[in-house]
Amino acid sequence: MEEIKRKKLLHLIEKNCRLTSEELSILLDEPQNVIEETLAFFEQERIICGYRGLINWEEVEDDWIEAIVEIRVTAQGTEGYQAVAEQIKRFPQVETVYFLSGPYDFLVMLQGKNIKEISNFISNHLAPIEAVQSTRTHFTLKKYKDWGIELDSRERDERIKVSP
Numbered sequence: 001m002e003e004i005k006r007k008k009l010l011h012l013i014e015k016n017c018r019l020t021s022e023e024l025s026i027l028l029d030e031p032q033n034v035i036e037e038t039l040a041f042f043e044q045e046r047i048i049c050g051y052r053g054l055i056n057w058e059e060v061e062d063d064w065i066e067a068i069v070e071i072r073v074t075a076q077g078t079e080g081y082q083a084v085a086e087q088i089k090r091f092p093q094v095e096t097v098y099f100l101s102g103p104y105d106f107l108v109m110l111q112g113k114n115i116k117e118i119s120n121f122i123s124n125h126l127a128p129i130e131a132v133q134s135t136r137t138h139f140t141l142k143k144y145k146d147w148g149i150e151l152d153s154r155e156r157d158e159r160i161k162v163s164p
C-alpha cells in the first residue's frame with residue numbers, strides 16, 4: 001500500500017476505530033486483505049498502540065475527577081529523564097505522561113475518585129520520587145472538547161435573539 005494511503009488509513013482509524021476492514025477497504029479503494037495486513041503490521045510495530053472509545057465520564061460518574069500535574073525534576077541526562085518517566089508511568093492512576101520543554105519537565109494526567117484521592121497520590125507517590133523538585137496540579141472542572149470531539153451535550157439555540 002502506498003505511503004499516502006497508509007497515512008490516510010491511520011487518520012481514519014484515529015477518528016473512528018470502529019470502522020471495519022471492509023469499510024476501510026471501500027474508503028481507501030484497496031483490497032480488504034491488504035488493509036488487514038497493513039493493520040497487523042501497524043499493530044506489530046506499535047504504530048497503532050491500541051484502540052479506545054472516548055467516554056464522557058461526566059455523564060456517567062459522580063465520583064470522578066481528572067488532574068493535570070506539571071512536574072519539575074532535577075536536571076537529568078536523556079536516560080535520567082527516561083528513568084523518571086518509567087517511575088511515573090507505572091502507576092495505574094497515571095493516564096498520560098509527556099516529556100516537555102519549558103519550565104516543567106513532565107506533564108502527567110491522572111484520574112481518581114475525588115480531589116483528596118488525587119492529592120494523596122501526588123504527595124505519597126509522585127512527590128517522593130527522588131528527582132522530583134516540585135509539582136503543580138490543575139483539576140479539570142469541565143471538559144468541552146477532547147481529542148477533537150465536542151463533549152457538551154446541550155443543544156445550542158443558534159437563532160438570533162430578538163426582543164420586541
